[in-house]
Amino acid sequence: MVTIPGPIDPPPRLLMGPGPISAYPSVLRAMSAPLVGQYDPFMTAAMAETQELYRGVWATSNAATLLVDGTSRAGIEAAMVSLIRPGDRVLVPVFGRFGHLLAEIAERAMAEVHTIETDWGQVFPPSVIEEAIVRVKPALLGLVQGDTSTTMNQPLDEIGAICSRHGVLFYSDATASLGGNDFEADAWGLDAATAGLQKCLGGPSGSSPITLSERAVAVIESRKKIEAGIREPGDPASPDFVRSNYFDLGMILDYWGPRRLNHHTEATSMLYAARECARIILLEGRDAVIERHRVAGAAMLAGVEALGLVVFGDVAHKMSNVVAVEIPEGVPGDIARAALLDDFGIEIGTSFGPLHGRVWRIGTMGYNARKDAVLTTLAALETVLARFGVAVPAGGGVDAATGVYAEAP
Amino acid sequence: MVTIPGPIDPPPRLLMGPGPISAYPSVLRAMSAPLVGQYDPFMTAAMAETQELYRGVWATSNAATLLVDGTSRAGIEAAMVSLIRPGDRVLVPVFGRFGHLLAEIAERAMAEVHTIETDWGQVFPPSVIEEAIVRVKPALLGLVQGDTSTTMNQPLDEIGAICSRHGVLFYSDATASLGGNDFEADAWGLDAATAGLQKCLGGPSGSSPITLSERAVAVIESRKKIEAGIREPGDPASPDFVRSNYFDLGMILDYWGPRRLNHHTEATSMLYAARECARIILLEGRDAVIERHRVAGAAMLAGVEALGLVVFGDVAHKMSNVVAVEIPEGVPGDIARAALLDDFGIEIGTSFGPLHGRVWRIGTMGYNARKDAVLTTLAALETVLARFGVAVPAGGGVDAATGVYAEAP
Incomplete structure (x- = not known):
């Protein structure tokens, strides 16, 4: 006999990975x-x-x-x-x-x-x-x-x-x-x-x-x-x-x-x-949406850099909507991601091929190219990094991202 | 400039064609x-x-x-x-x-x-x-x-x-x-x-x-x-x-x-x-759902026959969930279908290839394998057929379908 489950009832998730993201x-x-x-x-x-x-x-x-x-x-x-x-x-x-x-x-x-x-x-x-x-x-x-x-x-x-x-x-x-x-x-x-x-x-x-x-x-x-x-x-x-x-x-x-x-x-x-x-x-304006992604991406980039994370790749040619950071020495990448998901309901991504286990990918896209989503993610990430012994400046990621938003046109 | 339409807002439709049907x-x-x-x-x-x-x-x-x-x-x-x-x-x-x-x-x-x-x-x-x-x-x-x-x-x-x-x-x-x-x-x-x-x-x-x-x-x-x-x-x-x-x-x-x-x-x-x-x-029961389709299909079949329509094909091997009827002589098939859609919000289907313009296909499936959907469709169909000069027995389709439902286990 098949056990019939209840109606679909997903847990709340802030999807800040490389996609899919929260619609x-x-x-x-x-x-x-x-x-x-x-x-x-x-x-x-x-x-x-x-x-x-x-x-x-x-x-x-x-x-x-x-x-x-x-x-x-x-x-x-x-x-x-x-x-x-x-x-x-x-x-x-x-x-x-x-x-x-x-x-x-x-x-x-x-x-x-x-x-x-x-x-x-x-x-x-x-x-x-x-x-x-x-x-x-x-x-x-x-x-x-x-x-x-x-x-x-x-x-x-x-x-x-x-x-x-x-x-x-x-x-x-x-x-x-x-x-x-x-x-x-x-x-x-x-x-x-x-x-x-x-x-x-x-x-x-x-x-x-x-x-x-x-x-x-x-x-x-x-x-x-x-x-x-x-x-x-x-x-x-x-x-x-x-x-x-x-x-x-x-x-x-x-x-x-x-x-x-x-x-x-x-x-x-x-x-x-x-x-x-x-x-x-198109209601928001195509250029305005692209600009919103630019600012959210710049804020997330500033935030992860302020947390001391090393950004992967040629930053001058990075998409606005996702950043890859090297997983700090000594941090178990998948366990840290699971902690973000379980304790904060926030998802960030792993990667494929040569980068698997080497970088996390953090997205700021679509609905989640938003200030509150960026700041919440940075605050949670700081907590999890500290839990695994990484020396992080208290509030540093959030402050840096807030600074980018303050300067945005 | 693109004119930006409003949010999607479909008209009410009872989809009684060969599919898609109302979910x-x-x-x-x-x-x-x-x-x-x-x-x-x-x-x-x-x-x-x-x-x-x-x-x-x-x-x-x-x-x-x-x-x-x-x-x-x-x-x-x-x-x-x-x-x-x-x-x-x-x-x-x-x-x-x-x-x-x-x-x-x-x-x-x-x-x-x-x-x-x-x-x-x-x-x-x-x-x-x-x-x-x-x-x-x-x-x-x-x-x-x-x-x-x-x-x-x-x-x-x-x-x-x-x-x-x-x-x-x-x-x-x-x-x-x-x-x-x-x-x-x-x-x-x-x-x-x-x-x-x-x-x-x-x-x-x-x-x-x-x-x-x-x-x-x-x-x-x-x-x-x-x-x-x-x-x-x-x-x-x-x-x-x-x-x-x-x-x-x-x-x-x-x-x-x-x-x-x-x-x-x-x-x-x-x-x-x-x-x-x-x-x-599975909640309703797979066999119960198949039986619901069987009864709805039998009721629709009885109904269209009572309206004097000629059923197409080998009825002994018909699917439960759809019936094809020959479009009566003198009735403009697509105009009659449009009348059903415009005046009653009910959709029935046309067909393909050798049957195009020759038969209508009427479905009773999924959510719409329901008594009220069957009876409403037959009542509307009777009205439209009469409008195009077909001699239909008043209430005949609905009565025949109701009879099938009365006898269903």
């Missing part, structure tokens, strides 16, 4: 709105509103701005399998775990994958990327903007022009960065970009915003194949079709487009969540 | 619960609870019972791409649109796809499926249980034994049927089965329950390849890897399993929804 309360409320049918005029209007809102978030006029129904890596895979033909050369500059992920997805899409690597904690100068493009001659460049595994924020502003010069499609994964750092899809010449809700956008994982340039859409359209079950005479059925049905952006675009051709059944509650994430960001 | 209120409430971190002990416990609850829903003891983060076709694609090796022969008996979908997904997974077809409105006798298996010698049989496009419910109870006799993996898509019709994963010898929340389970689209037999897991494990970014020395990296990262069930199983190896970030709010769907079904 905006209005996003949680949006998900409890009643469902409507997938072709209800209200639903198609909500889909169109969501597209327009994300054009604002991505800073784009791309018609093909929509959601992929899945977590952030669903968006990554949809972009890559739809744009990459088997055998295509793909270049992935790797500066952390998510560069490896892009390379792996490209490999599974049967691309000829070329990577360049830099040390974790660094980013690539545009010239190094251009040199690799000249050498590899890829069909597509896949470049993570913010790699949470290292906290680095790869500058993208010059990359689109480089790609354009060499006839390369430019795709970026902005999951960890979008909404908390500048991102200019059109001005920077992106052909495709994807994200997730669970970082700076302040929602739950499970919906992946994506935007595609006209050039990207042309590639996708050239490979289009409409399902046999709903295909009409004259509908395309390219032999060069995408090797996934779920991630075939040609069909997903038809579902979101004027023809509203059935593909999946849109994840209505996640659409409501995604719409609300974008809505409240 | 249980407690499922909507579950989704507004606060988020926790993906490795929070509360989260991993909620994942384990959800697995155990779905073992009850599927009637299985399969350890590999979990969720795929996406809509129901995400579950289908995960099952098929993880079980099918490129070049494998796959047999798909097609009796509606979703058979075509399974064939299409198998084709994109580079299988050698063989189909057998029967007329829409019919199901296959097991002997016909066995003959095809003997002829084709497939590695996998992909068989829809309930195809909403035709309302048919393919009997599966003898198919597992047939597959076992011939060494064929047996996969079924139970999206439209699970929870409203009998399904016995273990007793019927299923190797893989997938579903979605938006039909009889009474939740929103966006999470796909899946269960896998030990035999299926062995195939998946033999193809395992752990991502470069988190791979440890000695971890598997099979050259026969699955051509999708997102749908590689080997990695998804590691995320849900004791090693908790990071893959995607679990869609927390959808997990809460999926957990609640299964929880309230």
Whole structure:
């Protein structure tokens, strides 16, 4: 016999890790709105509103701005399998775990994958990327903007022009960065970009915003194949079709487009969540939200430095919304994190690969890019560090962060 | 400038189509619960609870019972791409649109796809499926249980034994049927089965329950390849890897399993929804819920017949939770549906392919497998039919349905 548990009743948590983070309360409320049918005029209007809102978030006029129904890596895979033909050369500059992920997805899409690597904690100068493009001659460049595994924020502003010069499609994964750092899809010449809700956008994982340039859409359209079950005479059925049905952006675009051709059944509650994430960001103002992240990140950085913690990586290229600090000598990293969670209800993160057990990652993003969240975390962290014998200046982290807030415009 | 709309505020709808349908209120409430971190002990416990609850829903003891983060076709694609090796022969008996979908997904997974077809409105006798298996010698049989496009419910109870006799993996898509019709994963010898929340389970689209037999897991494990970014020395990296990262069930199983190896970030709010769907079904009792669907379906069937509508297909093999009726001569199908929606807030469905414009599909599923929902729909339908000049017996549909409820045990 199955023991039937009670209704879901999560403990209170202040999520100050690298994501997921605590969602905006209005996003949680949006998900409890009643469902409507997938072709209800209200639903198609909500889909169109969501597209327009994300054009604002991505800073784009791309018609093909929509959601992929899945977590952030669903968006990554949809972009890559739809744009990459088997055998295509793909270049992935790797500066952390998510560069490896892009390379792996490209490999599974049967691309000829070329990577360049830099040390974790660094980013690539545009010239190094251009040199690799000249050498590899890829069909597509896949470049993570913010790699949470290292906290680095790869500058993208010059990359689109480089790609354009060499006839390369430019795709970026902005999951960890979008909404908390500048991102200019059109001005920077992106052909495709994807994200997730669970970082700076302040929602739950499970919906992946994506935007595609006209050039990207042309590639996708050239490979289009409409399902046999709903295909009409004259509908395309390219032999060069995408090797996934779920991630075939040609069909997903038809579902979101004027023809509203059935593909999946849109994840209505996640659409409501995604719409609300974008809505409240644009209500506050996209630039104001990015600035709020900048200040919260600067305050947390000042705070952890004042506690004597050593910051990992190239701070000049850090994302605003997350900082990695070396775990002090003698402190058991996971036990200290558990103490923060159990005694204060505050979550901070560990890391992956070469940084596992070496750094903690502390986030200030979305709803939690807030002064009270920053100060509370610093106060609790000070207590836990002291408990493990680290010499910390009493109130030092909170004072330093308060100072940053006092000076913020 | 983007015009920023207000918070999501859907109109009241009674969703009596083929799905999505109105979610249980407690499922909507579950989704507004606060988020926790993906490795929070509360989260991993909620994942384990959800697995155990779905073992009850599927009637299985399969350890590999979990969720795929996406809509129901995400579950289908995960099952098929993880079980099918490129070049494998796959047999798909097609009796509606979703058979075509399974064939299409198998084709994109580079299988050698063989189909057998029967007329829409019919199901296959097991002997016909066995003959095809003997002829084709497939590695996998992909068989829809309930195809909403035709309302048919393919009997599966003898198919597992047939597959076992011939060494064929047996996969079924139970999206439209699970929870409203009998399904016995273990007793019927299923190797893989997938579903979605938006039909009889009474939740929103966006999470796909899946269960896998030990035999299926062995195939998946033999193809395992752990991502470069988190791979440890000695971890598997099979050259026969699955051509999708997102749908590689080997990695998804590691995320849900004791090693908790990071893959995607679990869609927390959808997990809460999926957990609640299964929880309230088991609280009411799985058999009681199936019986509730049986009675609601019988009442709706009696009602539409009493209104003089002609039921489509082999009624003896209809799913409990949906009925298709021919649109009466002279009634503009889509205009009549719009009248039901606009004047009564009730949605019924159209259909696909050869049935488009020929039948309406009326559902009685999940939360809406209820007497008041059935009677309200029949009363409104009578009014709309009369408005378009159809001779309907006053109160006839409601009376017939009430009679079925009066006789129900």
